[in-house]
Amino acid sequence: MELEPCPVSAGVSAGQARRKGHMSMNQQNRMAITTLISGILAASFLALLIGWSVFDIISDIKRAAVLKARNHEVTSALNKLQINLTNAEKSERGYVVGSEVSATPYLAAVEEVRWTTDLIHALVSNDSSQRSNAARLEKLVESKLGTLQFVVEAREASSIQAAQLLMSVEQDKLETDRIKDVLSEMESHENTVLNKALRIRDGAFDKLWWVLAALTFMLFAGAIWQYLRVRKIVQYAAKSEAAIRHLANHDVLTELPNRRLLLERLDTHIDHAHSNAQSLAVMFMDLDGFKKVNDTIGHDAGDELLKCVAQRLKSTIRASDTVARIGGDEFIVVVPKLYGADTAAQIATTLVDAVSRPYCIKGRSIKVSTSIGISFYPKHGVSSGELLERADQALNQAKASGKNRYRFAS
Numbered sequence: 077m078e079l080e081p082c083p084v085s086a087g088v089s090a091g092q093a094r095r096k097g098h099m100s101m102n103q104q105n106r107m108a109i110t111t112l113i114s115g116i117l118a119a120s121f122l123a124l125l126i127g128w129s130v131f132d133i134i135s136d137i138k139r140a141a142v143l144k145a146r147n148h149e150v151t152s153a154l155n156k157l158q159i160n161l162t163n164a165e166k167s168e169r170g171y172v173v174g175s176e177v178s179a180t181p182y183l184a185a186v187e188e189v190r191w192t193t194d195l196i197h198a199l200v201s202n203d204s205s206q207r208s209n210a211a212r213l214e215k216l217v218e219s220k221l222g223t224l225q226f227v228v229e230a231r232e233a234s235s236i237q238a239a240q241l242l243m244s245v246e247q248d249k250l251e252t253d254r255i256k257d258v259l260s261e262m263e264s265h266e267n268t269v270l271n272k273a274l275r276i277r278d279g280a281f282d283k284l285w286w287v288l289a290a291l292t293f294m295l296f297a298g299a300i301w302q303y304l305r306v307r308k309i310v311q312y313a314a315k316s317e318a319a320i321r322h323l324a325n326h327d328v329l330t331e332l333p334n335r336r337l338l339l340e341r342l343d344t345h346i347d348h349a350h351s352n353a354q355s356l357a358v359m360f361m362d363l364d365g366f367k368k369v370n371d372t373i374g375h376d377a378g379d380e381l382l383k384c385v386a387q388r389l390k391s392t393i394r395a396s397d398t399v400a401r402i403g404g405d406e407f408i409v410v411v412p413k414l415y416g417a418d419t420a421a422q423i424a425t426t427l428v429d430a431v432s433r434p435y436c437i438k439g440r441s442i443k444v445s446t447s448i449g450i451s452f453y454p455k456h457g458v459s460s461g462e463l464l465e466r467a468d469q470a471l472n473q474a475k476a477s478g479k480n481r482y483r484f485a486s
C-alpha cells in the first residue's frame with residue numbers, strides 16, 4: 077500500500093442516495109393513521125350533518141302539515157258557523173211568521189251555532205290574535221241569538237202579530253254584518269297562516285335539495301381525497317418494498333450484489349451454461365494489504381476505498397458479468413459465456429490493473445492491489461459451492477506467490 081497527497085472531491089454517501097426519495101416506515105404509518113382518522117372524522121361529520129339536516133327538514137314538514145290541518149279545520153268551522161247562523165235565522169222566521177208550529181228546529185239550529193262557536197274557540201286557542209277575534213265573535217253571536225230568542229219568546233208568550241211587530245230587519249242585518257266582518261277578518265288571518273305553512277313546507281324541500289347537493293359533493297370530494305391518499309400510501313409501500321428487497325440482496329456499503337444475490341445469479345448462469353454447453357469463470361478477488369489502510373488512515377477511509385474499488389470493478393466488467401462483494405475486502409466476478417481460458421486471463425489482467433491504479437481518499441493518494449483466483453465451469457466444478465471453493469484455493473496460491481496477480485485453479 078502506498079500513500080501520497082491528492083485533491084479532495086466531494087461525494088454523496090450510499091446511505092443518503094438510498095434514502096433519497098423514500099418515505100420512512102414511521103412517516104408511512106403516520107400517513108395511513110391520519111388518512112384513517114381524517115376519514116372517520118369526515119364520515120362522522122357527514123353523519124351528524126345528515127342527521128341534523130334530516131331532523132330539521134322533518135320538523136319543518138311536520139310543522140307545516142300541522143298548521144295546514146288546523147287551518148283547514150278553522151276555515152271549515154267558520155263556514156259552518158255562517159251556515160248555522162243562517163239556519164237559526166231561517167228557523168226563527170219560520171216559527172214566528174211562517175208555517176212552522178214548533179220551536180224545535182229553531183232550538184236545534186241555535187244549539188248548532190253554539191257548538192260551532194265553541195269549536196272555533198278551541199281550534200284557535202294557540203293563536204293569540206285569533207283568540208281575541210273568537211271572543212269578539214262569540215259576543216256578537218250571543219247578541220244575535222239573544223235578539224232571535226227575544227222574538228221567539230214573544231211569539232210563545234202572546235201572539236204571532238206581537239212577535240212580528242218586534243222583528244226588525246235593520247237590526248238583524250246590522251248584527252249579521254258585524255258577525256260577517258269578524259268572520260272575514262278571521263278567514264284572512266287563516267289565509268296568512270296557510271301561506272306561512274306553505275312557505276315552511278317549500279323551504280323544507282329547498283333545504284332537502286341543498287343538503288343532497290352538498291352531501292353528494294362532499295362524498296365525491298371525500299372519496300377522491302381518500303383515494304389519492306391511499307394511492308400515495310400504496311406507492312410509498314411499493315417503494316419501501318423495493319428498497320427492502322434491494323437491501324436484502326445488496327451490500328450496504330458498496331451497493332454491489334451480496335453473497336445471497338451472487339449465489340442466485342451464479343446458479344442461474346450454471347443452469348444456462350449447462351443447457352447451452354458453455355463455460356463460465358468464477359474470479360475470487362481479495363485486496364492485498366487492505367488491513368493496513370484501516371490501520372494507518374482509519375476505518376472510514378477503508379470504507380471509502382472499498383466503494384472506489386467496487387466502482388472501478390463495475391466499470392471494468394461487461395454488463396453481462398456480475399461483480400459482488402461477499403465480505404471484508406473480498407469480491408467475486410462471474411464471467412458467463414466464456415470462450416476460453418485466454419479470455420479469462422485477459423479479464424483478470426484488466427481487473428488487476430484497474431484495482432492497482434491510485435485512489436484519492438481523504439486527500440491522499442492510495443495504492444492497493446488485488447489477487448485473483450479463477451475457477452471454470454464445468455472444469456473445476458458444477459455447483460456454485462465447488463466453483464467458489466476452487467477459486468478461493470487459487471486465490472491463496474496467488475497470494476502465496478507474491479500477490480497482485482491471478483492464478484487459475486489447478
Ligand SMILES: Nc1nc2c(ncn2[C@@H]2O[C@H](COP(=O)(O)OP(=O)(O)OP(=O)(O)O)[C@@H](O)[C@H]2O)c(=O)[nH]1
Pocket residue numbers: 329362363364365366367368370374375376377378379382403404405475
Ligand atoms: N474499512 C473496512 N474494513 C473492513 C470491512 N470489512 C472487513 N474489513 C477489514 O478488512 C481487513 C481484511 O483483512 P485481510 O484481507 O486479512 O487483510 P489484508 O491486509 O488485505 O491481508 P492480505 O489479504 O493477506 O493482503 C480486516 O482488517 C478487516 O477488519 C469494512 O467493511 N470496512
